[in-house]
Amino acid sequence: MNYRLGAVGFAFVLALGACSGGHSASTLPVMTKAKSVKHINLPKHPVVSRRGRLDATGQLVDGGFESGAFGSWQTCGNGASTIESTVVHSGSYAAFTGNIDTTTAEEYGLDGVCQELTVPTNGQVTVWVNEGTSETSTATADQEGDIMDANGNVLGTIFSENANTNGWQLRTYDLSSYAGQDVWLFFGINGSGSSTDFNYIYVDDVAVSGSTASPTPAPTPTPASAFPCNDQQFLSDQQALMNGTQSGYIEEDVCGSVTQVLPSQTTRSGLHGYFYVQVDTAGDTIEIVSDLDQMNAPTWPWVSVGDYAYVQGRQYYDSNGTAGIDWTHNGTGSSWSTPGYVVINGTQYQ
Numbered sequence: 001m002n003y004r005l006g007a008v009g010f011a012f013v014l015a016l017g018a019c020s021g022g023h024s025a026s027t028l029p030v031m032t033k034a035k036s037v038k039h040i041n042l043p044k045h046p047v048v049s050r051r052g053r054l055d056a057t058g059q060l061v062d063g064g065f066e067s068g069a070f071g072s073w074q075t076c077g078n079g080a081s082t083i084e085s086t087v088v089h090s091g092s093y094a095a096f097t098g099n100i101d102t103t104t105a106e107e108y109g110l111d112g113v114c115q116e117l118t119v120p121t122n123g124q125v126t127v128w129v130n131e132g133t134s135e136t137s138t139a140t141a142d143q144e145g146d147i148m149d150a151n152g153n154v155l156g157t158i159f160s161e162n163a164n165t166n167g168w169q170l171r172t173y174d175l176s177s178y179a180g181q182d183v184w185l186f187f188g189i190n191g192s193g194s195s196t197d198f199n200y201i202y203v204d205d206v207a208v209s210g211s212t213a214s215p216t217p218a219p220t221p222t223p224a225s226a227f228p229c230n231d232q233q234f235l236s237d238q239q240a241l242m243n244g245t246q247s248g249y250i251e252e253d254v255c256g257s258v259t260q261v262l263p264s265q266t267t268r269s270g271l272h273g274y275f276y277v278q279v280d281t282a283g284d285t286i287e288i289v290s291d292l293d294q295m296n297a298p299t300w301p302w303v304s305v306g307d308y309a310y311v312q313g314r315q316y317y318d319s320n321g322t323a324g325i326d327w328t329h330n331g332t333g334s335s336w337s338t339p340g341y342v343v344i345n346g347t348q349y350q
Contacts, residue, residue: 038154040110040146040186043074060117063206065093076114076152076186080107089128089168089204097188098143098200100132105195106141112188113203114148119183120210123175127187130202131163138162141192143201147175148184149262150287155183168204179210180305181260182276227310227343229255231279234325237315251338252325254279254286255310258344264292264300273300277309286325290342290349294329297349313340 061072065083073095075081081097088094095113099106127145135141138160145158158173187203234254240246254277262274270293277286288311292300303309313328314336328340330350341350 038146040077040112040114040148040152040154041079042076042114042148042150042152042184060115060206060208063208064091064204065095066091068093070113073113073115075111076148076184077110077112077188078107080111081113081188087130087202089130089202091204094130094202094204095187096200096202098191099198100200101198102134102196106135106193106197106199107189107191108193110188110190112144112186112201114184114186114188115206116182116184117208119175119178119181120208121176121179123179123208123210124172125158125175125185126170126172126205126207126209127203128168128170128205129163129165129187130168130204131161131165131200133162133164133199134197135162135192135194135199141194141197141199142190143199144186144188144190145173146186147178148186150182150184152184168202175208176210227255228253228312229310231256234279234315241315249336250315251312252315253310253312254325255308256286258303258305258307258309261301261303261305270294273303275301275303275309277311288325288328288342291326291329295342295349296330302349303344307344310343311340312342314338 065073068085069083073083081095083093084096085093087096097112129143131143133141133143142160142162144160146154147156147158148154155178159171185206185208187201187206189199189201191199230253234252237246237250237252241250256277256279258275259278260276264271264273266272270291272289273292275288275290277288279286288309290297311325311328313325315325327336327338328342330339330341339350341348343349
C-alpha cells in the first residue's frame, strides 16, 4: 500500500512530485477494471496491527469474523457496518451492511467492511454472501466488492449486482492481476437513500489463496554509498509532523526496494506515475507519485518491481490523508529551492 506507520496505526499516502496543482471451480470470474476513479472512504483510525497481511499459514486474518469485533476487518465508506451473530454462514459471527426492510430508510452512498492485504501470486478470493434488495439498477444502488488502493480509490470491481440470493452463496474471484500488491478488499453496498427500498449484504468466511513465496531480493544500488538515504529520519520526521511537534517542510532522503508499480494517471496537477518502495524491514512501504510532466524521464513505467529506488524531496503534512514527499524533480518553485530527484538502480531522473 502506501505507507503504513504501525506505531500510530493509520494509513496515509506519500505523494511524490505532485506539486503544481497542490496536494491533493470452473473458470473464475476476473475482477474488472474500474471504468472511472471511484473513491471509498478508508478507516479514519486503522488499528495498530499489521492488519490484513496473510498470516503464517497463508490465510486472511479473521476471514470468518470470529473475533466478534472490528480489528483486522474495519468499516469503510460511511462506517455503518456491523459484526453480528443472527445470520451467519459458519461459526458465531458475520458482517452485515444495509437495511433488510423498509422500516428504515436505505443508506445513501457506499458502506461496507474492508481489510488490507497483500495479494499472493495466482491469488483468488472466496466469499460467502447472503444478499437481498428491492433495487433494480446498479446505476443507483448495488451490493458490491472492490479492490482499493491506499487512498481508497477503486482499482477494480470484483462484483456489482442487485441480487436476492435467498440464503448463502459461495463466490470465487480471480485476483491474479493484482499479485504482489498491497490493496484493500471491500464488501458492502452502495445505497440510493430511498425510503421505499431495501438493500443489504451479509458477508462471511472470506478466504484468499495463492502462492505466498518470498519475492526475489532487490538488487544492490550502484554504488550503495552514492545516496544519502535516511529512512529512519523520514519516519521520525513524519511522526513529529503527525504529533504536531514539528511543522513546515523538511528535506528527506528515502530509499528501498520497489514492491509495486501502477499505471500512470492524469490528475488536476498533471501526469503522474505511481510506485511503492519498502522503507524498513517490517515491510512498510511508501507510495511514490512522480510528476512525469516535470521529470526528464522515458515513457512510463521506467521502474519495475525489485528495482532499488532512491528519492530526494520535500516532506509535507497537511492531515492524516494528505501527507508525503513532493518536489522530486528540477521544476521547483519559490516555496522550495532544492531540486529533488529519483534514482532507479543508479539511473537518475530529475
